Amino acid sequence: MAETLLKVEGLKKYFPIHRHFLPGKVEFVKAVDGVTFQIEQGETLGLVGESGCGKTTVGKTVLRFEEPTAGKVVFEGMDLLGLKGKELRRVRWNLQMVFQDPFSSLDPRWTVRAILREPFLIHRRAKGIDLERKLVGLMEIVGLTRRHLDWYPHEFSGGQRQRIAICRALALNPKLMILDEPTSALDVSVQAQILNLLKELQREFNLTYLFISHDLSVIKHMCVRVAVMYLGEIVEMSPCRELFSEPRHPYTQALLSSILDPSVRRDEILLEGEIPSASAPPPGCRFHPRCRFRKGLCDKDKPSWVEVRKDHFVSCFL
Amino acid sequence: MASVEDQTERRSRGWRFTLHLIWKNPLMVVGLAVVCVLFLMAIFAPLISPHDPFKINPPQRLKPPSAAYLLGTDVAGRDIFSRIVYGSRITLQIGITVILLALLIGYFFGIMAGFFGGAVDELFMRITDIFMSFPYLILAMGLTVALGPSIQNAMLAMAIVWWPTYARLVRGEVLKLRGRTFIYASKGLGATNLFIILRHILPNSWMPVVVQSSLDFGRVIMYAASLSFIGLGAQPPTPEWGAMISDGRAFLEQAWWYPTFPGLAIMVTILGFNLMGDGLRDILDPRLRR
Amino acid sequence: MAERRVILKIRGDLKTYFFTFDGVAKAVDGVNFEIAEGETFGLVGETGCGKSVTALSVLRLVDPPGRIVSGEILFEGEDLLKKKEREMREVRGDKIGMIFQDPMSSLNPVMTVGFQLKESIKLHKGLREKKAELLAMEMLEQVRIPEPSKVMRRFPHELSGGMQQRVMIGIALCCHPKLIIADEPTTALDVTIQAQILRLIRDLKHDFGSSMLMITHNLGLVSKYCDRVGVMYAGSLVEVCDVSTIFSEPLHPYTRGLIEAIPKVNAEREALPVIPGRIPDIILPPPGCKFHPRCREAGPGCPEERPPLRQVKPDHWVACVNYGGE
Numbered sequence: 015m016a017e018t019l020l021k022v023e024g025l026k027k028y029f030p031i032h033r034h035f036l037p038g039k040v041e042f043v044k045a046v047d048g049v050t051f052q053i054e055q056g057e058t059l060g061l062v063g064e065s066g067c068g069k070t071t072v073g074k075t076v077l078r079f080e081e082p083t084a085g086k087v088v089f090e091g092m093d094l095l096g097l098k099g100k101e102l103r104r105v106r107w108n109l110q111m112v113f114q115d116p117f118s119s120l121d122p123r124w125t126v127r128a129i130l131r132e133p134f135l136i137h138r139r140a141k142g143i144d145l146e147r148k149l150v151g152l153m154e155i156v157g158l159t160r161r162h163l164d165w166y167p168h169e170f171s172g173g174q175r176q177r178i179a180i181c182r183a184l185a186l187n188p189k190l191m192i193l194d195e196p197t198s199a200l201d202v203s204v205q206a207q208i209l210n211l212l213k214e215l216q217r218e219f220n221l222t223y224l225f226i227s228h229d230l231s232v233i234k235h236m237c238v239r240v241a242v243m244y245l246g247e248i249v250e251m252s253p254c255r256e257l258f259s260e261p262r263h264p265y266t267q268a269l270l271s272s273i274l275d276p277s278v279r280r281d282e283i284l285l286e287g288e289i290p291s292a293s294a295p296p297p298g299c300r301f302h303p304r305c306r307f308r309k310g311l312c313d314k315d316k317p318s319w320v321e322v323r324k325d326h327f328v329s330c331f332l
Numbered sequence: 333m334a335s336v337e338d339q340t341e342r343r344s345r346g347w348r349f350t351l352h353l354i355w356k357n358p359l360m361v362v363g364l365a366v367v368c369v370l371f372l373m374a375i376f377a378p379l380i381s382p383h384d385p386f387k388i389n390p391p392q393r394l395k396p397p398s399a400a401y402l403l404g405t406d407v408a409g410r411d412i413f414s415r416i417v418y419g420s421r422i423t424l425q426i427g428i429t430v431i432l433l434a435l436l437i438g439y440f441f442g443i444m445a446g447f448f449g450g451a452v453d454e455l456f457m458r459i460t461d462i463f464m465s466f467p468y469l470i471l472a473m474g475l476t477v478a479l480g481p482s483i484q485n486a487m488l489a490m491a492i493v494w495w496p497t498y499a500r501l502v503r504g505e506v507l508k509l510r511g512r513t514f515i516y517a518s519k520g521l522g523a524t525n526l527f528i529i530l531r532h533i534l535p536n537s538w539m540p541v542v543v544q545s546s547l548d549f550g551r552v553i554m555y556a557a558s559l560s561f562i563g564l565g566a567q568p569p570t571p572e573w574g575a576m577i578s579d580g581r582a583f584l585e586q587a588w589w590y591p592t593f594p595g596l597a598i599m600v601t602i603l604g605f606n607l608m609g610d611g612l613r614d615i616l617d618p619r620l621r622r
Numbered sequence: 623m624a625e626r627r628v629i630l631k632i633r634g635d636l637k638t639y640f641f642t643f644d645g646v647a648k649a650v651d652g653v654n655f656e657i658a659e660g661e662t663f664g665l666v667g668e669t670g671c672g673k674s675v676t677a678l679s680v681l682r683l684v685d686p687p688g689r690i691v692s693g694e695i696l697f698e699g700e701d702l703l704k705k706k707e708r709e710m711r712e713v714r715g716d717k718i719g720m721i722f723q724d725p726m727s728s729l730n731p732v733m734t735v736g737f738q739l740k741e742s743i744k745l746h747k748g749l750r751e752k753k754a755e756l757l758a759m760e761m762l763e764q765v766r767i768p769e770p771s772k773v774m775r776r777f778p779h780e781l782s783g784g785m786q787q788r789v790m791i792g793i794a795l796c797c798h799p800k801l802i803i804a805d806e807p808t809t810a811l812d813v814t815i816q817a818q819i820l821r822l823i824r825d826l827k828h829d830f831g832s833s834m835l836m837i838t839h840n841l842g843l844v845s846k847y848c849d850r851v852g853v854m855y856a857g858s859l860v861e862v863c864d865v866s867t868i869f870s871e872p873l874h875p876y877t878r879g880l881i882e883a884i885p886k887v888n889a890e891r892e893a894l895p896v897i898p899g900r901i902p903d904i905i906l907p908p909p910g911c912k913f914h915p916r917c918r919e920a921g922p923g924c925p926e927e928r929p930p931l932r933q934v935k936p937d938h939w940v941a942c943v944n945y946g947g948e
Contacts, residue, residue: 064812079516106522119513123535133521171900172669182517201668201839201901206883206894213893228813235885235894258887272817274842275887284821285814288782352643 019222020076020190021052025085027068027075031293043293045071047246049085053190058216058223060237060254062230062269066289067243069226070114073192076224077109078102089190107137110183114195116175120167126153126178127163133185152181156211173204177211184215192224197232209236230273234258239325242266245300246292252326262328264305299331307332353615360611366604373420381414385571394587404589406579408569412589415571416597422572423601426487426556427549433491435498435545442502443529447510456499464496469555476564483572486565490555494548501544505537539616546609550602557598573598626658629698629801629833630680636693638672638679645905649675649688651857654931657801657850662827662834664848664865666841668880670901671854673837677803680835681720682710698800716746719794719832721823723806725786729778735762735789736774739796746797761792766822784815788822795826802827802834809838820847841881845869850937853877856902856912859931863938873934873945875917911942919944 026049028042046068053059061069075082078094087094089109097105113119120129130149150160156177167175176196183191193212197205209232215221225236233240234254241251242263250263261267268285285304290296296303302312309331317331354360373380382402389409397404402413445456475489509515509532518528557574559565566572568579573594580591638650650672657663665673678684680695682702695702697718702710714720722728730738739758743749749757755774762770765788778786787807795802804823808816824847827834836848844851845865852862853874861874872878879897899916902908908915914924923943931941 064814066812074516077520079519103522103524106520109520111517111520113513113517115513119517121514121518121532121536132518132523136522136527173900179517182521202841202880203668203883203897204900206885206896209885210893210896230813231885231887234887235891268814270887272813273887274816274840274846275884284817288784288815289812349643 017055018052019055019090020224021086021088022072022076023050023086023088025049025072025075025087026083027071027080028083041293043291044246044295045292046075046082047295049243049246049248051241051248051251053222053224055189055222056216056220057239058225058237060233060240061224061226061243062228062233062240063243064228064269064289066245066292068246068292069228069243070194072243073111073194073224073226077106077111077192104137107133107186108188109190109192110188111192111194112176112179112183112196114198116172116179116199117167119179120175122167125164125166129167129178130163130182130185133182137186139186152185155184155215156181171204172200173208176200176208180208180211180215184219187219188221190222190224192226194226195228198227198229205232212236230258230270231275242269245290245295247300247329249301249330250326250328252323256323256326260323260326262322262326262332263301263330264307264332265301299329350615354611357611357614359607360614363604363607363609363611366600367608370420370424370601370604373417374424377417377421381411381417383411383414385410385415385418386569394583394590396587397589403593404587406576406587406590407583412576412593415576416573416594419571419573419576419594419597422483422566422570423553423556426483426490426572427552429487430490430494430552430556431545431548433487434494435541436495437491438495438498439502439541441495441499442504443506443533445499446503446506447525447529447533453503457503460496460499463493464500466493468493469558472555472559473562473564476559481564481567483566483570486556486559490552490559494552497548498541498544501540502537505540506533509533509536543609543613543616546605546612549609550605553598553602553605626660628656628696629659629661630835631656631696632676632680632693633696634692634694636676636679636695637691638675638684638688639691640688642687642905647904648857648907649904650679651904651907653693653854653857653859655852655859655862657833657835659800659833660831661850662824662836662848664836664838664844664851665854666838666844666851667854668839668901670856670904672857672904673854674805676854677720677805677835677837680803681714681718682707683714712746715742715794715799716797717799718801718803719797719799721787721791721794721802721804721807724810725783725790726778726810728790729786731778733777734774735776735778735781739774739789739793742793743796757796758792761796762789764826765789765792765795767792783811784819787811787815787819791819791823791826795830795832798830798832800832802832803837804834805837806839807836808843809840823847841884853880856907857904858912858928858941859939860913860941861939862931863935867938871938873938873940874942875919875944876913879916 025046027046028044031041031043049072051059061072063069071080074080076087082095127149130152131145134145149163153159153162158174158177170178197208200208213236216223225233227233237254239252240254240257241248242265243249244265250257250261250266257266258270261270287304290303296313298313298315299317302308305312312331317329319327319329321327387410392401392405392409393407395401395405401411403416404412406412406415441456441460445453472489472493475492476486479485479489515528515532518532556565557577560572560574561578563578566575568575576594577591580587580594583590633654635652635654636650637648637652640647640649653676655663665676667673675684679690680702684690690703693703697713702713736758739761740754743754743757758774759770762773767773767785767788773781778789781789807823808819811819820843838844848865850862850864851868852859853876854860855876861868861872861877868877869881872881882895883897885894897916902912908925910925910927911929914920917924921943929941929943931939934940934945
């Protein structure tokens with residue numbers, strides 16, 4: 015039984031909407047509103063949802079790029095939220111993130127060599143000649159060469175930049191990698207290369223992934239378990255295959271039906287209306303205004319988290 | 333392992349492209365030329381000026397331009413050309429000192445405000461606002477009077493008046509950078525704030541600042557000349573161009589060259605820096621960034 | 623078999639080149655195809671393949687240093703490249719409507735939605751304020767925007783992405799153009815909204831009897847919403863056929879590679895089949911067939927000569943020596 019690497023409980027992140035001179039109540043954007051999940055060592059958990067659902071914020075909050083408003087994050091038994099300053103910085107190399115936009119995740123004024131040396135520099139593990147060899151080794155793992163070390167980010171294509179970003183994340187052998195839409199900005203053929211690379215790396219270095227994406231076909235390819243998010247909450251979580259064969263939550267069903275996959279002949283479920291704003295989520299079940307199975311109590315109470323099948327959880331009254 | 337083909341190396345976009353852009357912009361070339369001439373004048377002043385700018389020579393006073401005295405002489409018989417050449421040193425000195433000082437203060441405020449945000453931002457920006465709400469020249473004048481008229485005090489006064497612009501500019505750049513993911517990446521690797529500021533923010537924020545500095549140079553010189561003109565900056569016998577205009581004002585009718593040439597020197601210098609600054613803005617901005 | 627009228631016919635090898643400091647970028651390098659009345663033609667390809675530039679060329683919106691170097695663009699029989707700018711302005715928005723990718727940057731942020739709609743209407747139909755207002759409201763209803771009278775007074779940033787795109791569509795289609803050019807109309811939108819918008823575009827197109835040139839990188843989208851498809855690579859068309867054929871019998875190695883590289887919901891594979899290498903530099907493309915360095919089926923003749931688009935079956939064209947068929 016693999017051990018739990020990351021455990022997230024009741025994570026909340028509210029962003030206040032500033033109103034300077036108005037006294038009284040401040041409104042909040044409830045980007046993440048009570049998210050709970052865990053990831054075992056070596057597995058890949060997918061986090062799926064559209065824009066505004068909070069999935070990127072979950073990633074940022076787990077890594078404490080944003081301070082959570084409430085909740086617990088436990089990594090390897092250690093309470094991440096309790097760490098301060100220096101302690102936190104010392105642990106950071108273990109949880110790395112690969113970002114969506116390959117064009118802004120590398121400092122344009124740094125050479126690749128400098129970019130890859132940064133992790134070593136920060137943690138004072140740079141040892142001269144040893145380091146150069148390590149850097150070249152890292153580059154070769156992702157399919158780049160020694161020559162590329164002297165180049166600047168703008169001289170590379172999007173796919174190559176992502177490789178460099180992955181390289182940087184791998185530099186200190188992290189245990190957990192949070193991948194935030196790593197291939198959304200890339201072409202299909204490049205995406206395939208990067209996804210294959212990520213899978214190989216996972217095998218070779220026994221990595222654990224939290225894979226965030228809006229693209230369900232990519233999630234299906236990469237993940238073992240999936241959590242579907244809508245407006246700050248997880249509405250369904252199950253093993254990957256099952257989510258696709260037996261989706262329970264109406265939102266998941268609609269999401270699946272809108273996949274534009276040439277091999278799929280699925281009837282489209284058209285959702286009415288727009289995605290509501292996270293500052294004023296609908297009462298009761300947040301999805302109810304757009305749900306085609308809407309019933310009387312859907313706008314009054316919140317549905318509870320129910321295990322409908324083994325390891326398959328849904329939050330819905332059905 | 334997915335293999336990646338070797339890239340065809342594009343023609344080095346660095347230097348050649350920059351030169352190409354400069355060439356396409358003839359006004360900038362003019363500006364650059366003026367600035368270069370100014371620097372050369374300052375560096376080689378002793379070699380270029382035919383006479384000692386400080387030597388008083390009463391018999392030769394108020395002589396018109398001639399072969400011996402290229403731009404004529406002033407009321408004390410000093411060669412105006414030589415004084416202008418030596419004056420370039422002072423001009424450069426003032427411009428560089430003021431801007432450097434203003435940059436130092438402004439950068440500090442700007443980074444503090446932009447990087448840390450929240451209350452720190454509010455505090456620093458309110459202080460900046462206070463300074464910005466005074467009309468430049470009046471504040472500079474007031475400070476110089478308070479500190480005592482001299483070039484050093486004039487420079488100090490001007491720097492104090494000038495830094496808010498840079499603070500605002502830097503803050504804007506920092507805010508833009510703060511959201512860029514490479515900053516998060518650095519943080520995610522465990523970098524301290526100081527590291528991020530020094531190694532990531534500074535190198536990425538200087539470009540608009542350089543452009544602004546170049547454009548400001550001209551204005552600084554103008555203000556310095558104005559302060560000297562009213563007697564608050566350079567004191568005699570310093571060959572500062574503004575002071576020279578002030579001295580020569582009374583003699584405009586009889587010796588037109590006296591105030592005119594220093595005035596022209598100021599004008600050409602300011603124009604040169606402005607043209608160069610405009611050109612810099614075009615070059616540094618999006619084109620070099622793919 | 624009824625011969626459908628051809629609305630758009632690009633022939634004579636359309637070439638649009640960009641003359642840059644680094645060299646000549648051959649963004650569109652010899653493209654020919656046609657679109658019949660009422661048909662949706664999908665132009666598919668990855669970044670840099672030239673599909674957007676092709677659309678801009680049709681509308682003659684290519685900015686310097688780009689220039690259309692050769693070719694003919696026949697719209698309803700008339701060559702658009704021979705028209706004067708003034709005449710083109712009458713065509714744009716009226717006979718050919720364009721829907722862009724990012725509504726936020728295509729809509730003017732300082733004018734209300736209503737103003738922008740009416741502007742287009744007044745320009746092309748010469749109507750006055752009151753009538754234009756009515757028509758604008760009608761258009762907003764047609765694009766299924768709730769409470770049109772309120773939305774008319776809103777500014778673009780006050781609307782969500784999906785709504786903005788609907789407004790864009792309204793502006794593009796208010797004059798019932800014969801040809802709609804949609805350049806990645808839903809790429810910037812969420813998946814569930816995407817479905818709504820694509821349905822809307824399809825329905826409107828049907829109602830108005832227009833043809834459509836749909837530009838996208840998403841093959842899945844093409845499979846659902848297009849009748850015929852053209853695959854572009856590095857500035858040239860490599861395969862043209864109807865939609866069912868492209869998925870059942872793709873011929874060109876690039877097309878096949880592209881389809882295989884998409885992760886499929888129904889298939890489960892450990893590693894995705896990958897096209898090795900990268901998209902070529904359009905300033906210095908490989909000699910001969912531009913795809914040959916990455917092609918598993920490349921033969922000795924491939925670097926010699928660029929294969930033209932040849933008809934292999936009725937309505938199936940391929941640019942590859944291996945499938946040329948003679």
